[in-house]
Amino acid sequence: RRALQTIGRVTLITIVTTGGTFYYITQKDRHPGSQLPHDPSKKNIVVVGSGWGSTAFLKSLDTAEYNVTVISPRNFFLFTPLLPSVAVGTLASKSILQPIRYMTRHKERKITVIEAQAKSVDPIAKTITFADESEVQGEVSSTTIPFDYLVYAVGAETQTFGIPGVKEHACFMKEIQDAERFKRRFMDCVESAGFPGQREEEIERLLHMAVVGGGPTGIEVSGELHDFLEDDLKAWYPELSNKIKITLIEALPSVLPMFSRELIDYTVSTFKESKIDILTGTMVKEIKDKSVVLQMPDKSIKEVPVGLVVWAGGNKARDVSVDLMSRLSDAQKNKRGITVDDHLRMAGTDGTIFALGDCTSSQYAPTAQVASQQGAYLARMFRQFAKRDALLEQVSAAKQEGTNTESLEKQLKKAENLRPFHYSHQGSLAYIGSEKAIADLEFFHHKFASGGVATFLFWRSAYLSTLFSMRNRVLVATDWLKVKLFGRDLVRD
Numbered sequence: 001r002r003a004l005q006t007i008g009r010v011t012l013i014t015i016v017t018t019g020g021t022f023y024y025i026t027q028k029d030r031h032p033g034s035q036l037p038h039d040p041s042k043k044n045i046v047v048v049g050s051g052w053g054s055t056a057f058l059k060s061l062d063t064a065e066y067n068v069t070v071i072s073p074r075n076f077f078l079f080t081p082l083l084p085s086v087a088v089g090t091l092a093s094k095s096i097l098q099p100i101r102y103m104t105r106h107k108e109r110k111i112t113v114i115e116a117q118a119k120s121v122d123p124i125a126k127t128i129t130f131a132d133e134s135e136v137q138g139e140v141s142s143t144t145i146p147f148d149y150l151v152y153a154v155g156a157e158t159q160t161f162g163i164p165g166v167k168e169h170a171c172f173m174k175e176i177q178d179a180e181r182f183k184r185r186f187m188d189c190v191e192s193a194g195f196p197g198q199r200e201e202e203i204e205r206l207l208h209m210a211v212v213g214g215g216p217t218g219i220e221v222s223g224e225l226h227d228f229l230e231d232d233l234k235a236w237y238p239e240l241s242n243k244i245k246i247t248l249i250e251a252l253p254s255v256l257p258m259f260s261r262e263l264i265d266y267t268v269s270t271f272k273e274s275k276i277d278i279l280t281g282t283m284v285k286e287i288k289d290k291s292v293v294l295q296m297p298d299k300s301i302k303e304v305p306v307g308l309v310v311w312a313g314g315n316k317a318r319d320v321s322v323d324l325m326s327r328l329s330d331a332q333k334n335k336r337g338i339t340v341d342d343h344l345r346m347a348g349t350d351g352t353i354f355a356l357g358d359c360t361s362s363q364y365a366p367t368a369q370v371a372s373q374q375g376a377y378l379a380r381m382f383r384q385f386a387k388r389d390a391l392l393e394q395v396s397a398a399k400q401e402g403t404n405t406e407s408l409e410k411q412l413k414k415a416e417n418l419r420p421f422h423y424s425h426q427g428s429l430a431y432i433g434s435e436k437a438i439a440d441l442e443f444f445h446h447k448f449a450s451g452g453v454a455t456f457l458f459w460r461s462a463y464l465s466t467l468f469s470m471r472n473r474v475l476v477a478t479d480w481l482k483v484k485l486f487g488r489d490l491v492r493d
Protein backbone atom coordinates (compact mmCIF):
# COMPACT_ATOMS: atom_id res chain seq x y z
CA ARG A 1 0.00 0.00 0.00
CA ARG A 2 2.84 2.34 0.87
CA ALA A 3 4.53 1.57 -2.44
CA LEU A 4 1.31 2.43 -4.30
CA GLN A 5 1.02 5.70 -2.39
CA THR A 6 4.61 6.59 -3.32
CA ILE A 7 3.99 5.79 -6.99
CA GLY A 8 0.82 7.91 -6.84
CA ARG A 9 2.66 10.86 -5.31
CA VAL A 10 5.54 10.64 -7.81
CA THR A 11 3.05 10.47 -10.70
CA LEU A 12 1.15 13.47 -9.39
CA ILE A 13 4.31 15.51 -8.89
CA THR A 14 5.49 14.59 -12.43
CA ILE A 15 2.14 15.60 -13.96
CA VAL A 16 2.03 18.91 -12.04
CA THR A 17 5.69 19.75 -12.84
CA THR A 18 5.36 18.86 -16.55
CA GLY A 19 2.03 20.69 -16.82
CA GLY A 20 3.46 23.72 -15.00
CA THR A 21 6.55 23.85 -17.21
CA PHE A 22 4.44 23.46 -20.34
CA TYR A 23 2.07 26.23 -19.16
CA TYR A 24 5.03 28.50 -18.34
CA ILE A 25 6.62 27.97 -21.77
CA THR A 26 3.38 28.57 -23.67
CA GLN A 27 2.47 31.66 -21.64
CA LYS A 28 5.96 33.09 -22.08
CA ASP A 29 5.53 32.56 -25.81
CA ARG A 30 2.07 34.14 -25.82
CA HIS A 31 3.05 37.32 -24.03
CA PRO A 32 6.19 38.75 -25.61
CA GLY A 33 7.83 41.67 -23.79
CA SER A 34 8.73 45.10 -25.07
CA GLN A 35 11.27 45.49 -27.88
CA LEU A 36 13.93 48.05 -28.75
CA PRO A 37 12.66 50.55 -31.35
CA HIS A 38 14.28 50.94 -34.77
CA ASP A 39 17.57 52.81 -34.43
CA PRO A 40 18.38 55.30 -37.24
CA SER A 41 22.12 54.72 -36.69
CA LYS A 42 21.79 51.02 -37.56
CA LYS A 43 21.69 49.54 -41.04
CA ASN A 44 18.36 48.49 -42.54
CA ILE A 45 17.81 44.94 -43.71
CA VAL A 46 14.75 44.19 -45.83
CA VAL A 47 13.80 40.50 -45.81
CA VAL A 48 11.58 39.41 -48.69
CA GLY A 49 9.44 36.34 -48.03
CA SER A 50 8.29 34.43 -44.95
CA GLY A 51 9.21 30.88 -45.99
CA TRP A 52 11.98 28.49 -44.99
CA GLY A 53 14.90 30.73 -45.94
CA SER A 54 13.58 33.97 -44.43
CA THR A 55 12.38 32.48 -41.16
CA ALA A 56 15.63 30.58 -40.59
CA PHE A 57 17.43 33.89 -41.15
CA LEU A 58 15.14 35.82 -38.81
CA LYS A 59 15.29 33.14 -36.10
CA SER A 60 19.10 33.34 -35.91
CA LEU A 61 19.62 37.04 -36.63
CA ASP A 62 20.89 39.28 -33.84
CA THR A 63 18.42 42.14 -34.27
CA ALA A 64 20.27 44.36 -31.78
CA GLU A 65 22.58 45.29 -34.64
CA TYR A 66 20.03 45.99 -37.39
CA ASN A 67 16.64 47.48 -38.22
CA VAL A 68 14.68 44.74 -39.96
CA THR A 69 11.62 44.89 -42.21
CA VAL A 70 9.90 41.75 -43.54
CA ILE A 71 7.77 41.90 -46.69
CA SER A 72 5.64 38.92 -47.65
CA PRO A 73 2.19 38.43 -49.18
CA ARG A 74 1.40 35.86 -46.49
CA ASN A 75 1.66 36.76 -42.82
CA PHE A 76 2.65 33.22 -41.85
CA PHE A 77 5.22 30.50 -42.31
CA LEU A 78 4.04 27.31 -44.06
CA PHE A 79 5.58 23.96 -43.12
CA THR A 80 5.55 22.55 -46.67
CA PRO A 81 6.58 18.91 -45.91
CA LEU A 82 3.18 18.26 -44.33
CA LEU A 83 1.13 20.06 -47.01
CA PRO A 84 0.00 16.81 -48.72
CA SER A 85 -1.41 15.68 -45.33
CA VAL A 86 -3.59 18.82 -45.28
CA ALA A 87 -4.83 18.00 -48.79
CA VAL A 88 -6.59 14.85 -47.56
CA GLY A 89 -7.65 16.17 -44.15
CA THR A 90 -5.13 14.25 -42.02
CA LEU A 91 -4.01 17.62 -40.70
CA ALA A 92 -5.88 20.89 -40.34
CA SER A 93 -4.43 23.82 -42.30
CA LYS A 94 -3.75 25.93 -39.23
CA SER A 95 -1.68 23.16 -37.63
CA ILE A 96 1.18 23.65 -40.11
CA LEU A 97 1.05 27.45 -40.26
CA GLN A 98 2.77 29.82 -37.88
CA PRO A 99 2.02 33.55 -37.93
CA ILE A 100 5.30 35.31 -38.63
CA ARG A 101 4.68 37.81 -35.80
CA TYR A 102 4.79 34.95 -33.26
CA MET A 103 8.49 34.91 -34.07
CA THR A 104 9.33 38.52 -34.85
CA ARG A 105 7.72 39.78 -31.61
CA HIS A 106 10.24 37.74 -29.63
CA LYS A 107 13.29 39.40 -31.15
CA GLU A 108 15.30 41.98 -29.21
CA ARG A 109 14.60 44.83 -31.61
CA LYS A 110 11.24 45.51 -33.24
CA ILE A 111 10.83 43.95 -36.69
CA THR A 112 8.41 45.64 -39.07
CA VAL A 113 6.21 43.09 -40.83
CA ILE A 114 4.40 44.19 -43.98
CA GLU A 115 1.88 41.95 -45.73
CA ALA A 116 2.61 42.82 -49.34
CA GLN A 117 3.91 41.46 -52.60
CA ALA A 118 7.36 42.64 -53.76
CA LYS A 119 6.81 44.01 -57.25
CA SER A 120 10.33 45.09 -58.18
CA VAL A 121 13.80 45.53 -56.79
CA ASP A 122 16.18 48.22 -58.04
CA PRO A 123 19.64 46.81 -57.31
CA ILE A 124 21.40 50.07 -58.22
CA ALA A 125 19.23 52.56 -56.30
CA LYS A 126 18.82 49.89 -53.57
CA THR A 127 15.08 50.23 -53.29
CA ILE A 128 12.21 47.77 -53.24
CA THR A 129 8.68 48.45 -54.44
CA PHE A 130 5.83 46.44 -52.98
CA ALA A 131 2.04 46.41 -53.06
CA ASP A 132 -0.79 45.15 -50.92
CA GLU A 133 -2.68 42.88 -53.30
CA SER A 134 -4.90 41.24 -50.69
CA GLU A 135 -8.71 41.47 -50.76
CA VAL A 136 -8.86 44.50 -48.49
CA GLN A 137 -6.66 47.53 -49.12
CA GLY A 138 -6.31 50.89 -47.44
CA GLU A 139 -5.84 54.27 -49.11
CA VAL A 140 -2.16 53.49 -49.60
CA SER A 141 -1.44 50.10 -51.09
CA SER A 142 1.85 50.50 -52.91
CA THR A 143 5.15 52.09 -51.95
CA THR A 144 8.93 52.02 -52.40
CA ILE A 145 11.47 51.89 -49.57
CA PRO A 146 15.29 51.94 -49.51
CA PHE A 147 17.48 49.20 -48.01
CA ASP A 148 21.10 48.83 -46.95
CA TYR A 149 20.92 45.04 -47.26
CA LEU A 150 18.33 42.89 -49.01
CA VAL A 151 17.72 39.26 -48.05
CA TYR A 152 15.75 37.93 -50.96
CA ALA A 153 13.91 34.62 -50.42
CA VAL A 154 10.68 34.64 -52.42
CA GLY A 155 10.80 30.93 -53.27
CA ALA A 156 9.57 29.68 -56.64
CA GLU A 157 6.27 29.05 -58.34
CA THR A 158 4.99 25.89 -59.98
CA GLN A 159 6.46 25.13 -63.38
CA THR A 160 3.79 24.46 -66.00
CA PHE A 161 6.03 24.59 -69.12
CA GLY A 162 3.19 26.55 -70.76
CA ILE A 163 1.27 23.30 -71.23
CA PRO A 164 -2.31 24.19 -72.24
CA GLY A 165 -4.95 23.81 -69.54
CA VAL A 166 -2.63 23.29 -66.56
CA LYS A 167 -3.37 26.64 -64.91
CA GLU A 168 -7.08 26.45 -65.74
CA HIS A 169 -7.89 22.86 -64.79
CA ALA A 170 -5.25 21.39 -62.47
CA CYS A 171 -4.69 21.80 -58.73
CA PHE A 172 -1.17 22.75 -57.60
CA MET A 173 0.39 21.65 -54.30
CA LYS A 174 2.53 24.56 -53.17
CA GLU A 175 0.49 26.89 -51.02
CA ILE A 176 -1.99 26.19 -48.23
CA GLN A 177 -4.85 27.31 -50.53
CA ASP A 178 -3.77 24.64 -53.04
CA ALA A 179 -4.22 21.87 -50.45
CA GLU A 180 -7.60 23.26 -49.37
CA ARG A 181 -8.75 23.59 -52.98
CA PHE A 182 -7.65 20.03 -53.69
CA LYS A 183 -9.63 18.65 -50.73
CA ARG A 184 -12.75 20.57 -51.79
CA ARG A 185 -12.54 19.43 -55.40
CA PHE A 186 -11.73 15.85 -54.49
CA MET A 187 -14.76 15.57 -52.20
CA ASP A 188 -16.85 17.28 -54.89
CA CYS A 189 -15.81 14.62 -57.40
CA VAL A 190 -16.80 11.86 -54.97
CA GLU A 191 -20.17 13.44 -54.13
CA SER A 192 -20.94 14.15 -57.81
CA ALA A 193 -20.13 10.53 -58.67
CA GLY A 194 -22.84 9.52 -56.17
CA PHE A 195 -25.48 11.69 -57.83
CA PRO A 196 -28.49 9.55 -58.82
CA GLY A 197 -28.58 8.41 -62.43
CA GLN A 198 -24.88 9.05 -63.09
CA ARG A 199 -23.62 6.91 -66.00
CA GLU A 200 -21.03 4.27 -65.12
CA GLU A 201 -18.39 5.88 -67.39
CA GLU A 202 -19.02 9.28 -65.82
CA ILE A 203 -18.63 7.78 -62.33
CA GLU A 204 -15.31 6.26 -63.41
CA ARG A 205 -14.17 9.60 -64.84
CA LEU A 206 -15.13 11.56 -61.74
CA LEU A 207 -13.31 9.08 -59.54
CA HIS A 208 -10.13 9.00 -61.61
CA MET A 209 -7.45 11.13 -59.88
CA ALA A 210 -4.35 11.93 -61.95
CA VAL A 211 -1.18 13.15 -60.25
CA VAL A 212 1.34 14.67 -62.66
CA GLY A 213 5.00 14.60 -61.60
CA GLY A 214 6.88 11.72 -60.05
CA GLY A 215 9.03 13.96 -57.84
CA PRO A 216 8.55 13.82 -54.06
CA THR A 217 5.47 16.10 -54.15
CA GLY A 218 3.60 13.85 -56.60
CA ILE A 219 4.60 10.70 -54.72
CA GLU A 220 3.50 12.08 -51.33
CA VAL A 221 0.17 13.34 -52.67
CA SER A 222 -0.54 9.91 -54.25
CA GLY A 223 0.38 8.13 -51.01
CA GLU A 224 -1.82 10.39 -48.87
CA LEU A 225 -4.71 10.02 -51.33
CA HIS A 226 -4.41 6.26 -51.10
CA ASP A 227 -4.55 6.43 -47.27
CA PHE A 228 -7.68 8.57 -47.40
CA LEU A 229 -9.28 6.02 -49.69
CA GLU A 230 -8.31 2.98 -47.61
CA ASP A 231 -8.85 4.39 -44.13
CA ASP A 232 -11.96 6.48 -44.61
CA LEU A 233 -13.66 6.48 -48.00
CA LYS A 234 -14.06 2.70 -48.03
CA ALA A 235 -16.11 2.99 -44.83
CA TRP A 236 -18.24 6.00 -45.76
CA TYR A 237 -18.63 5.52 -49.53
CA PRO A 238 -18.68 1.71 -49.88
CA GLU A 239 -20.55 1.89 -53.21
CA LEU A 240 -17.96 4.23 -54.78
CA SER A 241 -14.64 3.58 -53.08
CA ASN A 242 -13.68 0.57 -55.19
CA LYS A 243 -14.07 2.73 -58.31
CA ILE A 244 -11.61 5.40 -57.18
CA LYS A 245 -8.44 5.19 -59.26
CA ILE A 246 -5.14 7.00 -58.73
CA THR A 247 -2.68 7.39 -61.62
CA LEU A 248 0.75 8.95 -61.25
CA ILE A 249 2.16 10.30 -64.52
CA GLU A 250 5.88 10.98 -64.95
CA ALA A 251 7.68 12.09 -68.10
CA LEU A 252 11.05 10.61 -67.11
CA PRO A 253 11.79 6.86 -67.15
CA SER A 254 11.72 6.74 -63.34
CA VAL A 255 10.07 8.42 -60.37
CA LEU A 256 12.01 10.03 -57.50
CA PRO A 257 15.35 10.49 -59.30
CA MET A 258 16.91 12.00 -56.14
CA PHE A 259 16.47 8.76 -54.16
CA SER A 260 18.59 5.61 -54.35
CA ARG A 261 17.58 2.83 -56.77
CA GLU A 262 16.63 0.56 -53.90
CA LEU A 263 14.11 3.09 -52.54
CA ILE A 264 12.72 3.86 -55.99
CA ASP A 265 12.01 0.14 -56.44
CA TYR A 266 10.51 -0.05 -52.95
CA THR A 267 8.20 2.90 -53.74
CA VAL A 268 7.14 1.38 -57.06
CA SER A 269 6.32 -1.98 -55.44
CA THR A 270 4.44 -0.28 -52.56
CA PHE A 271 2.40 1.70 -55.10
CA LYS A 272 1.67 -1.51 -56.99
CA GLU A 273 0.33 -3.11 -53.79
CA SER A 274 -1.66 0.05 -53.11
CA LYS A 275 -3.12 -0.14 -56.65
CA ILE A 276 -1.69 3.25 -57.64
CA ASP A 277 -0.85 3.10 -61.35
CA ILE A 278 2.49 4.61 -62.32
CA LEU A 279 2.94 5.71 -65.92
CA THR A 280 6.59 6.56 -66.48
CA GLY A 281 8.00 7.87 -69.76
CA THR A 282 4.59 9.47 -70.25
CA MET A 283 4.25 13.19 -70.83
CA VAL A 284 1.16 15.28 -70.21
CA LYS A 285 0.64 17.42 -73.32
CA GLU A 286 -2.63 19.10 -72.39
CA ILE A 287 -5.16 19.18 -69.59
CA LYS A 288 -8.78 19.62 -70.56
CA ASP A 289 -11.85 20.16 -68.41
CA LYS A 290 -12.55 16.43 -68.15
CA SER A 291 -9.45 14.69 -69.48
CA VAL A 292 -5.68 14.67 -69.79
CA VAL A 293 -3.90 14.27 -73.10
CA LEU A 294 -0.86 12.01 -72.77
CA GLN A 295 2.09 11.26 -74.98
CA MET A 296 2.79 7.60 -74.26
CA PRO A 297 6.31 6.04 -74.25
CA ASP A 298 5.76 4.86 -77.87
CA LYS A 299 4.93 8.52 -78.78
CA SER A 300 1.28 7.72 -79.42
CA ILE A 301 -1.28 10.22 -78.06
CA LYS A 302 -3.96 9.07 -75.66
CA GLU A 303 -6.78 11.08 -74.05
CA VAL A 304 -7.75 9.80 -70.61
CA PRO A 305 -10.90 10.94 -68.76
CA VAL A 306 -10.20 12.35 -65.27
CA GLY A 307 -12.13 13.94 -62.43
CA LEU A 308 -9.23 15.79 -60.87
CA VAL A 309 -5.61 16.52 -61.82
CA VAL A 310 -2.89 17.47 -59.34
CA TRP A 311 0.04 19.17 -61.03
CA ALA A 312 3.41 18.70 -59.30
CA GLY A 313 5.68 19.48 -62.25
CA GLY A 314 8.53 21.25 -60.41
CA ASN A 315 9.66 24.84 -59.87
CA LYS A 316 10.16 27.98 -61.95
CA ALA A 317 11.32 31.50 -61.08
CA ARG A 318 8.71 34.03 -59.96
CA ASP A 319 8.05 37.11 -62.16
CA VAL A 320 9.61 39.45 -59.57
CA SER A 321 12.82 37.37 -59.66
CA VAL A 322 12.83 37.29 -63.48
CA ASP A 323 12.51 41.09 -63.45
CA LEU A 324 15.35 41.43 -60.92
CA MET A 325 17.59 39.12 -62.96
CA SER A 326 16.82 41.07 -66.16
CA ARG A 327 18.19 44.24 -64.50
CA LEU A 328 21.53 42.47 -64.10
CA SER A 329 21.45 40.52 -67.31
CA ASP A 330 25.24 40.44 -67.75
CA ALA A 331 25.71 38.51 -64.51
CA GLN A 332 22.33 36.75 -64.34
CA LYS A 333 22.16 34.47 -67.32
CA ASN A 334 20.54 31.41 -65.72
CA LYS A 335 16.79 31.41 -66.41
CA ARG A 336 16.08 28.85 -63.66
CA GLY A 337 16.88 31.25 -60.82
CA ILE A 338 19.17 33.85 -59.32
CA THR A 339 22.90 33.17 -59.55
CA VAL A 340 24.71 33.70 -56.25
CA ASP A 341 28.33 33.28 -55.18
CA ASP A 342 29.37 30.97 -52.35
CA HIS A 343 28.51 33.68 -49.80
CA LEU A 344 24.96 33.91 -51.23
CA ARG A 345 25.65 37.37 -52.70
CA MET A 346 23.64 37.95 -55.85
CA ALA A 347 25.98 38.00 -58.84
CA GLY A 348 26.27 41.42 -60.47
CA THR A 349 25.48 43.40 -57.30
CA ASP A 350 27.80 45.22 -54.87
CA GLY A 351 27.41 42.49 -52.24
CA THR A 352 24.43 43.98 -50.41
CA ILE A 353 21.78 41.76 -52.01
CA PHE A 354 21.66 38.16 -50.82
CA ALA A 355 19.44 35.51 -52.33
CA LEU A 356 18.66 32.10 -50.87
CA GLY A 357 16.39 29.10 -51.20
CA ASP A 358 14.22 28.14 -54.15
CA CYS A 359 14.58 31.52 -55.91
CA THR A 360 18.25 30.76 -56.58
CA SER A 361 19.81 28.44 -59.07
CA SER A 362 22.77 26.63 -57.55
CA GLN A 363 24.37 23.23 -57.16
CA TYR A 364 21.85 22.45 -54.39
CA ALA A 365 18.38 20.99 -54.78
CA PRO A 366 15.50 23.38 -54.07
CA THR A 367 14.68 22.02 -50.63
CA ALA A 368 13.69 23.33 -47.21
CA GLN A 369 16.88 21.85 -45.81
CA VAL A 370 19.04 23.98 -48.11
CA ALA A 371 16.96 27.16 -47.65
CA SER A 372 16.98 26.93 -43.86
CA GLN A 373 20.71 26.23 -43.65
CA GLN A 374 21.33 29.19 -45.96
CA GLY A 375 19.13 31.42 -43.76
CA ALA A 376 21.02 30.44 -40.60
CA TYR A 377 24.37 30.91 -42.39
CA LEU A 378 23.37 34.38 -43.55
CA ALA A 379 22.37 35.39 -40.00
CA ARG A 380 25.88 34.39 -38.87
CA MET A 381 27.35 36.46 -41.71
CA PHE A 382 25.36 39.50 -40.59
CA ARG A 383 26.72 39.09 -37.08
CA GLN A 384 30.20 39.18 -38.61
CA PHE A 385 29.31 42.26 -40.73
CA ALA A 386 28.23 44.09 -37.57
CA LYS A 387 31.50 43.15 -35.89
CA ARG A 388 33.48 44.24 -38.96
CA ASP A 389 31.64 47.59 -39.19
CA ALA A 390 32.24 48.30 -35.49
CA LEU A 391 35.95 47.50 -35.87
CA LEU A 392 36.21 49.70 -38.95
CA GLU A 393 34.87 52.61 -36.92
CA GLN A 394 37.27 51.88 -34.07
CA VAL A 395 40.24 51.71 -36.45
CA SER A 396 39.35 55.02 -38.07
CA ALA A 397 38.83 56.65 -34.62
CA ALA A 398 42.16 55.25 -33.39
CA LYS A 399 43.90 56.54 -36.52
CA GLN A 400 42.46 60.01 -35.96
CA GLU A 401 43.66 59.93 -32.37
CA GLY A 402 47.04 58.69 -33.53
CA THR A 403 46.96 55.56 -31.32
CA ASN A 404 48.28 52.13 -32.26
CA THR A 405 45.81 50.23 -34.48
CA GLU A 406 47.79 46.99 -34.89
CA SER A 407 45.64 44.83 -32.62
CA LEU A 408 42.41 46.32 -34.00
CA GLU A 409 43.56 45.72 -37.57
CA LYS A 410 44.32 42.10 -36.74
CA GLN A 411 40.77 41.67 -35.39
CA LEU A 412 39.40 43.48 -38.44
CA LYS A 413 41.24 41.14 -40.79
CA LYS A 414 39.68 38.20 -38.98
CA ALA A 415 36.21 39.77 -39.16
CA GLU A 416 36.64 40.42 -42.87
CA ASN A 417 37.45 36.78 -43.52
CA LEU A 418 33.99 35.45 -44.43
CA ARG A 419 33.49 31.72 -44.58
CA PRO A 420 31.62 30.45 -47.63
CA PHE A 421 28.28 28.65 -47.26
CA HIS A 422 28.69 24.94 -46.68
CA TYR A 423 25.66 22.67 -47.05
CA SER A 424 25.37 19.69 -44.75
CA HIS A 425 22.96 17.14 -46.21
CA GLN A 426 20.88 15.47 -43.49
CA GLY A 427 19.27 13.00 -45.89
CA SER A 428 16.08 12.75 -47.92
CA LEU A 429 12.75 11.61 -46.55
CA ALA A 430 9.40 11.06 -48.20
CA TYR A 431 6.05 9.56 -47.23
CA ILE A 432 4.73 6.99 -49.72
CA GLY A 433 1.39 6.03 -48.12
CA SER A 434 0.22 2.87 -46.26
CA GLU A 435 2.13 4.13 -43.18
CA LYS A 436 5.42 3.68 -45.02
CA ALA A 437 8.14 6.20 -45.69
CA ILE A 438 11.50 6.13 -47.45
CA ALA A 439 14.73 7.65 -46.19
CA ASP A 440 18.15 8.12 -47.75
CA LEU A 441 20.28 9.14 -44.79
CA GLU A 442 23.93 9.81 -44.20
CA PHE A 443 25.62 8.97 -40.89
CA PHE A 444 29.31 9.76 -40.49
CA HIS A 445 29.78 9.73 -44.30
CA HIS A 446 28.00 6.35 -44.60
CA LYS A 447 24.92 6.19 -46.77
CA PHE A 448 21.94 4.37 -45.34
CA ALA A 449 18.67 3.65 -47.19
CA SER A 450 15.55 2.49 -45.43
CA GLY A 451 11.89 2.10 -46.20
CA GLY A 452 8.82 0.85 -44.35
CA VAL A 453 6.79 1.31 -41.20
CA ALA A 454 9.77 2.04 -38.89
CA THR A 455 10.91 4.72 -41.37
CA PHE A 456 7.37 6.13 -41.27
CA LEU A 457 7.66 6.53 -37.49
CA PHE A 458 11.06 8.16 -38.01
CA TRP A 459 9.52 10.43 -40.69
CA ARG A 460 6.77 11.50 -38.29
CA SER A 461 9.12 12.15 -35.39
CA ALA A 462 11.62 13.98 -37.62
CA TYR A 463 8.94 16.35 -38.92
CA LEU A 464 7.27 16.75 -35.54
CA SER A 465 10.56 17.91 -34.08
CA THR A 466 11.32 20.24 -37.01
CA LEU A 467 7.93 21.97 -36.86
CA PHE A 468 8.19 25.68 -36.24
CA SER A 469 6.92 25.91 -32.67
CA MET A 470 5.57 24.03 -29.68
CA ARG A 471 2.12 25.23 -30.76
CA ASN A 472 2.53 23.54 -34.17
CA ARG A 473 3.84 20.36 -32.56
CA VAL A 474 0.86 20.10 -30.23
CA LEU A 475 -1.61 20.83 -33.04
CA VAL A 476 -0.07 18.29 -35.44
CA ALA A 477 0.21 15.56 -32.78
CA THR A 478 -3.42 16.18 -31.79
CA ASP A 479 -4.53 15.98 -35.44
CA TRP A 480 -2.75 12.62 -35.85
CA LEU A 481 -4.47 11.34 -32.72
CA LYS A 482 -7.87 12.67 -33.88
CA VAL A 483 -7.50 10.88 -37.22
CA LYS A 484 -6.58 7.63 -35.45
CA LEU A 485 -9.69 7.92 -33.24
CA PHE A 486 -12.29 9.46 -35.54
CA GLY A 487 -10.88 9.22 -39.06
CA ARG A 488 -10.40 12.03 -41.56
CA ASP A 489 -12.88 14.80 -42.03
CA LEU A 490 -15.16 14.34 -45.08
CA VAL A 491 -16.68 17.81 -44.94
CA ARG A 492 -16.41 19.77 -48.18
CA ASP A 493 -16.06 23.34 -46.96
Ligand code: FAD
Pocket residue numbers: 048049050051052053054071072073074076080081082083084116117118119153154155156173174217318320356357358359366367368369370371429
Ligand atom coordinates in the same frame (compact mmCIF):
# COMPACT_ATOMS: atom_id res chain seq x y z
P1 FAD B 1 9.36 29.36 -49.60
O1 FAD B 1 9.38 28.55 -48.37
O2 FAD B 1 8.45 28.97 -50.71
O3 FAD B 1 9.02 30.85 -49.17
C1 FAD B 1 8.87 31.88 -50.09
C2 FAD B 1 8.22 33.05 -49.38
O4 FAD B 1 8.21 34.18 -50.24
C3 FAD B 1 6.78 32.79 -48.99
O5 FAD B 1 6.54 33.32 -47.72
C4 FAD B 1 6.00 33.54 -50.04
O6 FAD B 1 4.73 33.95 -49.60
C5 FAD B 1 6.91 34.74 -50.25
N1 FAD B 1 6.73 35.42 -51.53
C6 FAD B 1 6.34 34.92 -52.72
N2 FAD B 1 6.29 35.90 -53.64
C7 FAD B 1 6.66 37.03 -53.02
C8 FAD B 1 6.79 38.38 -53.43
N3 FAD B 1 6.54 38.77 -54.68
N4 FAD B 1 7.18 39.29 -52.52
C9 FAD B 1 7.43 38.93 -51.24
N5 FAD B 1 7.34 37.66 -50.81
C10 FAD B 1 6.95 36.75 -51.68
N6 FAD B 1 11.85 20.29 -48.81
C11 FAD B 1 12.50 19.49 -47.94
O7 FAD B 1 13.70 19.70 -47.69
N7 FAD B 1 11.88 18.45 -47.34
C12 FAD B 1 10.57 18.17 -47.55
O8 FAD B 1 10.03 17.22 -47.01
C13 FAD B 1 9.86 19.00 -48.44
N8 FAD B 1 8.56 18.77 -48.70
C14 FAD B 1 7.88 19.58 -49.55
C15 FAD B 1 6.54 19.32 -49.82
C16 FAD B 1 5.84 20.10 -50.70
C17 FAD B 1 4.39 19.81 -50.98
C18 FAD B 1 6.48 21.19 -51.34
C19 FAD B 1 5.71 22.08 -52.29
C20 FAD B 1 7.81 21.45 -51.10
C21 FAD B 1 8.52 20.65 -50.21
N9 FAD B 1 9.87 20.88 -49.95
C22 FAD B 1 10.54 20.08 -49.07
C23 FAD B 1 10.58 21.97 -50.62
C24 FAD B 1 10.58 23.22 -49.72
O9 FAD B 1 9.28 23.56 -49.34
C25 FAD B 1 11.21 24.40 -50.43
O10 FAD B 1 12.47 24.06 -50.91
C26 FAD B 1 11.29 25.59 -49.47
O11 FAD B 1 10.00 26.05 -49.18
C27 FAD B 1 12.14 26.72 -50.05
O12 FAD B 1 12.22 27.75 -49.12
P2 FAD B 1 12.22 29.27 -49.61
O13 FAD B 1 12.36 30.11 -48.39
O14 FAD B 1 13.18 29.45 -50.71
O15 FAD B 1 10.79 29.49 -50.25
Ligand code: NAI
Pocket residue numbers: 081161163212213214215216217218220249250251252258282283284285312313314315365366367428429430431
Ligand atom coordinates in the same frame (compact mmCIF):
# COMPACT_ATOMS: atom_id res chain seq x y z
P1 NAI C 1 10.33 17.87 -59.04
O1 NAI C 1 10.98 18.85 -59.92
O2 NAI C 1 11.13 17.12 -58.08
O3 NAI C 1 9.51 16.82 -59.91
C1 NAI C 1 8.65 17.22 -60.95
C2 NAI C 1 8.46 16.05 -61.87
O4 NAI C 1 7.42 16.36 -62.79
C3 NAI C 1 9.71 15.75 -62.69
O5 NAI C 1 10.12 14.43 -62.43
C4 NAI C 1 9.27 15.98 -64.12
O6 NAI C 1 9.85 15.05 -65.00
C5 NAI C 1 7.76 15.77 -64.02
N1 NAI C 1 7.04 16.46 -65.10
C6 NAI C 1 7.17 17.75 -65.48
N2 NAI C 1 6.35 18.03 -66.52
C7 NAI C 1 5.72 16.88 -66.82
C8 NAI C 1 4.76 16.53 -67.79
N3 NAI C 1 4.30 17.40 -68.69
N4 NAI C 1 4.30 15.27 -67.81
C9 NAI C 1 4.74 14.36 -66.91
N5 NAI C 1 5.64 14.64 -65.96
C10 NAI C 1 6.13 15.89 -65.91
O7 NAI C 1 9.14 18.70 -58.30
P2 NAI C 1 8.49 18.49 -56.88
O8 NAI C 1 8.17 17.09 -56.60
O9 NAI C 1 7.40 19.50 -56.79
O10 NAI C 1 9.65 18.94 -55.90
C11 NAI C 1 10.19 20.26 -55.95
C12 NAI C 1 11.36 20.35 -54.99
O11 NAI C 1 10.89 20.23 -53.65
C13 NAI C 1 12.39 19.26 -55.20
O12 NAI C 1 13.67 19.77 -55.04
C14 NAI C 1 12.13 18.28 -54.10
O13 NAI C 1 13.30 17.65 -53.66
C15 NAI C 1 11.54 19.17 -53.00
N6 NAI C 1 10.58 18.35 -52.25
C16 NAI C 1 11.09 17.51 -51.33
C17 NAI C 1 10.25 16.67 -50.63
C18 NAI C 1 10.84 15.70 -49.67
O14 NAI C 1 12.04 15.75 -49.43
N7 NAI C 1 10.06 14.84 -49.09
C19 NAI C 1 8.79 16.68 -50.84
C20 NAI C 1 8.37 17.59 -51.89
C21 NAI C 1 9.25 18.40 -52.54
